[in-house]
Amino acid sequence: MSETVLTSDKAMGKSPAEKDRKNAGMAGFLSSSNSDYLMAALFALAIFTMPLWLAPIGAGYPDILQKFAIFGIFALGFNILFGFSGYLSFGHAAFLGAGSYAAVWMFKLLSMNAVLAVAFSIVIAGIFALAIGFVSLRRSGIYFSILTLAFAQMSYNLAYSVLTPITNGETGLQISRTDPRVLDNMFREPGAALPVPDFFGIELQGWPGFYFCATLLVLAFFLTMRIKNSTFGMMLFAIKSNQNRMAYTGFSTRPYLLAAFVISGMYAGLAGGLLAVTDPLAGADRMQWTASGEVVLMTILGGVGTLLGPVIGAAVMKYLEQIFSSFNEGVLHRAFDFLTPELQDLMVGITSPFVGEGWHLTLGLMFMIVVIFLPGGIMEGLRRIASATRGRRAGSGDAN
16 A cells, blocks of 8 residues: 555656645645634634723723724834834825725715725725735835825825815815615615614614724734745845845735735725714825825834734723823823922923823924843743743742
């Protein structure tokens, strides 16, 4: 029997050593797949239980948790391009805004069902990313970044002033009771109240809206993890490591980069569609360069090229925005009321520029600290803590 198998392997051009390597590779793939499923399950558990373990720090309510999930998806997609391939885009806000406009138009024309709106957002953002990426990827480095920024600003200006029949200009695109909504009106009578997005009849407000966004975040995370561990992901990391060397070997990197750019844009479109689901409004402000800068900061803050880093960075930024932007001089006076009136006024004068509308100063300081002391972001800090903990345990074990 073994001779028959050996003969068949030889007939197929495979030696026993090659067969062993193939079996080992298959086993490695399966084990990797199992670890991926385990990691995705743990991630899903952490995301779905956020209302419980974030409540003590004042973040256990649906509005802010929806932001965590939506911008986590945005950062995950951006990380596929920037973290995996090393191409820094300053124009991803264009896809975020395109996804929002697409979702609102779906709400107006066909149905308030969020599934249709989200699917349309992904498709429109993907087509938009394909067009921009096809042109922008003719250059690399800073020239690529400037091209994406230029396209994003062009998109913003078009949405703000030129394409007003489609975008409604500075007022923003929003739903109304007089919209056709063909599919909805075929099966039910239009109500007197303004409709809200739903998931097959379940209104996506409050906690249902959060769990809808959280489910899509878990799916986006699992897809990102599979991309990273795939041959496609290895190619992207190889391009990031040394694109010129790959080009010298005759390997064409542009199709991989374009695919990464389109996938990244589709993630941004999904995030934009979810912003419209939680608040059925689309404005040109979502295409401003500041939105592109935010996702860059989120990714760097959490950890470029990691899986959890962009999600953590997005959550930290949105949490700090929520906390510091809500502070005012009255809150600061109450915080320093244990001091004498002179010291209280002094401390309020020092800290007031860093809160409220000036909370971006706090973000800038935090970003500087991270870049200087933790170049790998929050994930590097967690790895250092884990390594120090293991070192102390090993030291105590040797002493015993």
